[in-house]
Amino acid sequence: MTATQPDPAAAFKQQSAIQAASLVQTGMAVGLGTGSTAKFVVAELGRRIREEGLRITAIPTSIVTEKQAREEGIPLTTFGQQPELDIAIDGADEIEPATLNLIKGLGGALLWEKIVAAAAAQFVVVADASKYVDHLGLRCPLPVEVIPFGWENAARKLGHLGAQVTPRRMRDGSFFLTDEKNLILDCVFPAIMEPEKLSADLHAIVGVVEHGLFLHMATQTITAGPEGIRVLTPQGGRTCP
Numbered sequence: 594m595t596a597t598q599p600d601p602a603a604a605f606k607q608q609s610a611i612q613a614a615s616l617v618q619t620g621m622a623v624g625l626g627t628g629s630t631a632k633f634v635v636a637e638l639g640r641r642i643r644e645e646g647l648r649i650t651a652i653p654t655s656i657v658t659e660k661q662a663r664e665e666g667i668p669l670t671t672f673g674q675q676p677e678l679d680i681a682i683d684g685a686d687e688i689e690p691a692t693l694n695l696i697k698g699l700g701g702a703l704l705w706e707k708i709v710a711a712a713a714a715q716f717v718v719v720a721d722a723s724k725y726v727d728h729l730g731l732r733c734p735l736p737v738e739v740i741p742f743g744w745e746n747a748a749r750k751l752g753h754l755g756a757q758v759t760p761r762r763m764r765d766g767s768f769f770l771t772d773e774k775n776l777i778l779d780c781v782f783p784a785i786m787e788p789e790k791l792s793a794d795l796h797a798i799v800g801v802v803e804h805g806l807f808l809h810m811a812t813q814t815i816t817a818g819p820e821g822i823r824v825l826t827p828q829g830g831r832t833c834p
């Protein structure tokens with residue numbers, strides 16, 4: 594979404610973000626997500642710090658979010674000082690409501706996002722209601738982060754798993770680089786019916802650093818749409834990778 598194109602879902606994103614930010618209490622260590630929805634969370638936390646005296650520390654999931662957090666006056670910390678987080682709040686590209694499994698990473702921040710989410714006692718996902726899908730993979734490609742060396746081989750092996758693979762590029766044709774200076778391979782799979790198996794298969798490919806399947810990680814999703822705010826929690830509890 595560029596600055597010249599207004600985001601029709603912005604108001605819903607903001608509603609879900611504000612609701613999620615209300616879960617944050619003084620004393621908490623907070624993971625700050627990345628993307629157009631998480632941006633509203635960071636803004637709301639900044640407002641609460643300034644206007645309500647909220648006191649938190651935070652770890653951002655991207656350089657972009659780090660910059661916004663600094664501008665909002667949110668005190669930042671590191672995993673060296675704060676190995677565990679009370680809560681992480683982040684957006685998603687797809688949400689499977691039956692499982693709360695997610696696809697993330699269309700913004701390229703999936704690696705830091707997954708590290709932060711895995712360190713958090715609560716992982717709250719915020720989105721507008723358009724992000725729901727019956728099965729993962731129906732709405733967007735699955736981003737897979739690979740190291741640049743030998744990426745063509747990783748791409749070939751992803752193809753053997755059934756993916757149509759496109760290396761993500763910038764408008765000028767150069768490769769998109771993540772904050773860790775890796776590449777993103779966008780993988781279009783037919784509907785992903787066995788995400789756990791696919792996750793294991795992806796991790797078995799040499800050169801794959803991480804992928805955008807966030808399985809059994811969300812402890813809550815908060816979405817907003819024309820029918821209001823919807824909060825979902827997983828039926829079977831949560832397991833961390």
Ligand SMILES: O=C[C@H](O)[C@H](O)[C@H](O)COP(=O)(O)O
Nearest residue numbers: 628629630684698700701702
């Ligand atoms: O890498 C990007 C992240 O996973 C985002 O959280 C995700 O793409 C959702 O972004 P948005 O809220 O802009 O739709």
